[in-house]
Amino acid sequence: xxxxxxxxxxxxxxxxxxxxxxxxxxxxxxxxxxxxxxxxxxxxxxxxxxxxxxxxxxxxxxxxxxxxxxxxxxxxxxxxxxxxxxxxxxxxxxxxxxxxxxxxxxxxxxxxxxxxxxxxxxxxxxxxxxxxxxxxxxxxxxxxxxxxxxxxxxxxxxxxxxxxxxxxxxxxxxxxxxxxxxxxxxxxxxxxxxxxxxxxxxxxxxxxxxxxxxxxxxxxxxxxxxxxxxxxxxxxxxxxxxxxxxxxxxxxxxxxxxxxxxxxxxxxxxxxxxxxxxxxxxxxxxxxxxxxxxxxxxxxxxxxxxxxxxxxxxxxxxxxxxxxxxxxxxxxxxxxxxxxxxxxxxxxxxxxxxxxxxxxxxxxxxxxxxxxxxxxxxxxxxxxxxxxxxxxxxxxxxxxxxxxxxxxxx
Amino acid sequence: xxxxxxxxxxxxxxxxxxxxxxxxxxxxxxxxxxxxxxxxxxxxxxxxxxxxxxxxxxxxxxxxxxxxxxxxxxxxxxxxxxxxxxxxxxxxxxxxxxxxxxxxxxxxxxxxxxxxxxxxxxxxxxxxxxxxxxxxxxxxxxxxxxxxxxxxxxxxxxxxxxxxxxxxxxxxxxxxxxxxxxxxxxxxxxxxxxxxxxxxxxxxxxxxxxxxxxxxxxxxxxxxxxxxxxxxxxxxxxxxxxxxxxxxxxxxxxx
Numbered sequence: 001x002x003x004x005x006x007x008x009x010x011x012x013x014x015x016x017x018x019x020x021x022x023x024x025x026x027x028x029x030x031x032x033x034x035x036x037x038x039x040x041x042x043x044x045x046x047x048x049x050x051x052x053x054x055x056x057x058x059x060x061x062x063x064x065x066x067x068x069x070x071x072x073x074x075x076x077x078x079x080x081x082x083x084x085x086x087x088x089x090x091x092x093x094x095x096x097x098x099x100x101x102x103x104x105x106x107x108x109x110x111x112x113x114x115x116x117x118x119x120x121x122x123x124x125x126x127x128x129x130x131x132x133x134x135x136x137x138x139x140x141x142x143x144x145x146x147x148x149x150x151x152x153x154x155x156x157x158x159x160x161x162x163x164x165x166x167x168x169x170x171x172x173x174x175x176x177x178x179x180x181x182x183x184x185x186x187x188x189x190x191x192x193x194x195x196x197x198x199x200x201x202x203x204x205x206x207x208x209x210x211x212x213x214x215x216x217x218x219x220x221x222x223x224x225x226x227x228x229x230x231x232x233x234x235x236x237x238x239x240x241x242x243x244x245x246x247x248x249x250x251x252x253x254x255x256x257x258x259x260x261x262x263x264x265x266x267x268x269x270x271x272x273x274x275x276x277x278x279x280x281x282x283x284x285x286x287x288x289x290x291x292x293x294x295x296x297x298x299x300x301x302x303x304x305x306x307x308x309x310x311x312x313x314x315x316x317x318x319x320x321x322x323x324x325x326x327x328x329x330x331x332x333x334x335x336x337x338x339x340x341x342x343x344x345x346x347x348x349x350x351x352x353x354x355x356x357x358x359x360x361x362x363x364x365x366x367x368x369x370x371x372x373x374x375x376x377x378x379x380x381x382x383x384x385x386x387x388x389x390x391x392x393x394x395x396x397x398x399x400x401x402x403x404x405x406x407x408x409x410x
Numbered sequence: 411x412x413x414x415x416x417x418x419x420x421x422x423x424x425x426x427x428x429x430x431x432x433x434x435x436x437x438x439x440x441x442x443x444x445x446x447x448x449x450x451x452x453x454x455x456x457x458x459x460x461x462x463x464x465x466x467x468x469x470x471x472x473x474x475x476x477x478x479x480x481x482x483x484x485x486x487x488x489x490x491x492x493x494x495x496x497x498x499x500x501x502x503x504x505x506x507x508x509x510x511x512x513x514x515x516x517x518x519x520x521x522x523x524x525x526x527x528x529x530x531x532x533x534x535x536x537x538x539x540x541x542x543x544x545x546x547x548x549x550x551x552x553x554x555x556x557x558x559x560x561x562x563x564x565x566x567x568x569x570x571x572x573x574x575x576x577x578x579x580x581x582x583x584x585x586x587x588x589x590x591x592x593x594x595x596x597x598x599x600x601x602x603x604x605x606x607x608x609x610x611x612x613x614x615x616x617x618x619x620x621x622x623x624x625x626x627x628x629x630x631x632x633x634x635x636x637x638x639x640x641x642x643x644x645x646x647x648x649x650x651x652x653x654x655x656x657x658x659x660x661x662x663x664x665x
Contacts, residue, residue, distance in 0.1 A: 220460075220474055228468070343427040376419070391425050
C-alpha cells in the first residue's frame with residue numbers, strides 16, 4: 001500500500017503545477033503511471049494482504065461492487081483517487097465515464113474495444129436511440145497504460161480474459177459537466193443504468209415477482225401497461241423482464257404490443273436484446289470450457305469484437321506461427337467437442353466454415369461438396385449449401401467472423 | 411428439454427440451434443394459458459380494469475376482453491360481443507387481435523370472410539407479428555384460404571429463419587402428409603431434424619410439447635396444434651417409438 005502513497009503523491013505533484021485542471025488530468029495520470037508502473041512495484045497479494053491488514057483504509061465507494069470483484073480505493077487525493085479493480089467474472093459492458101484519468105493493467109490481460117455512438121432519437125436524458133459503431137480493438141497486457149477521457153469522447157469496454165485481472169485506475173472523483181455515464185447496448189441503445197428512476201425500478205421488481213407468481217395475469221397486465229406508459233418505462237421494464245419470459249408466443253405478443261405503441265424504441269431494442277442474449281450465452285459457454293486459454297480467447301473475441309478482419313488480425317498477432325483459418329476451425333471443433341453448446345456440428349458444417357473463412361462462395365462450396373469432398377449426410381445441392389452457409393454466417397456464435405463493421409475514425 | 415449431444419449424421423441436425431442461442435427448449439411454459447377460464451363475466455378477476463380501458467379505446471384491453479368473450483366456457487351469447495371487441499382492437503392496429511379475429515372467421519365463417527381474414531393476417535404479418543405470419547402460411551397450405559403453396563413456403567422459410575419453431579413444424583407436417591404441398595417425407599423429416607428432433611424419441615417429445623401447447627391454446631389455434639401433434643406422434647411411431655401410441659390414442663379420443 002506504500003507504493004500507492006508514492007504514486008498518489010506524484011500525481012498530486014504533477015497536477016498541482018497544472019492548477020488542478022480536470023481537462024488535463026488524464027495526461028497527468030498517464031505520466032505518473034509511466035513513471036511509476038504499478039506492475040513493477042506491487043502485485044495482487046501485496047494489495048490484498050496490505051488492505052486486509054490495515055487498521056484503516058481510504059473511503060471505499062461502490063459498496064455493492066458493481067464495477068470490480070471488488071473495487072478497492074487505495075489512495076484519496078485532492079479531487080482524485082486511486083483504485084485497484086479486481087476482475088474475476090466481471091464483464092463490464094460498453095460505457096463512458098464522468099471522470100478522467102488513466103488505467104494500468106497490473107495483472108492479466110483484456111480485450112479493449114473502442115466505440116462511438118451516433119445519437120438519432122433522444123427519448124430523455126436516460127435513454128437515447130442511435131447507432132453504436134465499433135472503431136478499434138487491441139489486446140491489453142500487464143504493464144499497459146491507457147488514458148480515460150471523460151464524456152462521449154471515449155466509449156470503451158474492457159473484457160478481462162484472465163482470472164484474476166487487476167487494473168489500477170487513477171481518476172478524478174466526478175466531472176459533473178461530463179455526466180451522465182452512458183452505457184451502450186449495441187447496436188442501437190444508449191442508457192444510464194446509474195440513473196434508473198426509483199419508481200420504475202420498483203415497479204419492474206413488482207412485475208418480476210408477479211411473473212413468478214401469476215405469470216398469465218402479469219403478461220396481460222404488462223401488455224396493458226405498455227400501451228399506457230411512456231417509452232422510457234417500457235424500455236426499463238422490458239430490459240428487466242425480458243430474460244425471464246420463456247414462452248415464445250408470450251414474447252411475440254409483448255413485442256407486438258410494444259412495437260405498436262413505441263415503434264422507434266422496439267426497432268432499436270429488438271436487435272439490442274438479441275446482442276445481449278448472444279453475449280450472455282457466449283459468456284456462459286466461455287465459463288463452461290474451463291481453463292482452456294485458447295478457447296477462452298476465441299470466445300472472448302467472438303463475444304466482443306464484431307469484425308472478422310480484426311478477429312483474424314488479433315489471432316495472428318497472438319499466434320503468429322499458425323495459419324489463422326486452421327486455428328479457428330480447430331478451436332471451433334474443440335468448443336463443439338466440449339459439449340458446452342448443447343448441440344453438435346455435422347462434419348459438413350466445419351468444412352463449410354473453413355471454406356467460408358477462406359472466402360469461397362456458396363457455389364464454390366457446393367462444387368467441392370459435389371466432388372471429392374462429399375461428406376455422408378451432407379448438403380446435396382446448391383440450395384442446401386446456401387442454407388447452411390447462411391446459417392453459419394448468421395450464427396449467434398460465429399457471425400462476427402463474417403462481418404466488417406469497424407468504422408475508421410480519422 | 412431436448413439436448414442433442416451425440417454426433418449429427420445429417421447436415422440439417424440442430425441447424426435451428428446454430429441461429430438461436432436458447433436452442434431447442436421444448437419447455438411447455440405456464441406463463442401463458444391461452445385456454446384460461448372465462449373471467450370477465452365473473453366480476454372482473456383480471457388484475458387491471460380492462461373494461462374501463464377498453465371503453466376508452468385501449469387496443470390491448472379490447473383484445474383481452476374480446477379473447478375472453480370468445481372462450482368456450484364464456485356465457486352463451488357473448489361470443490358475438492367478443493368478436494366485436496376483437497374487431498375494434500384490430501381496427502386500431504393491434505396485430506394480436508388481427509390474428510385472433512382472422513382465425514375466428516376462418517374457423518366459423520370461412521366462405522364469407524376468407525378474403526377479409528387473409529387481409530388481416532397479411533397486415534399483422536407485415537407488422538412483424540410472427541405468429542400471424544405462420545398462421546397465414548398454414549391457412550394458405552391447409553385451407554380454407556385459397557391454396558398458395560409457393561407463398562406459404564416463402565412465409566414459413568422466413569418465419570423459420572427468424573426463429574419460429576412452429577414454422578418448422580408446419581413445414582415438416584405439410585411435407586410429411588402432403589397437405590397443401592407435394593409430399594416429401596425426407597424433406598419433412600429434415601425440418602424436424604433442424605429443430606433437433608432427429609430420432610424417434612425426440613420426434614415424440616416434440617409431439618408431446620405441441621400437444622401440451624395445444625391444450626393450453628385458444629380455439630381455433632388449438633385445433634391446428636393438435637393436428638400437428640398427431641402427425642408427429644404418427645411419425646415417431648413410424649420411426650419405431652411405440653411409447654407415444656398412448657398419447658396419440660388419447661389425442662384421438664379427445665377429438
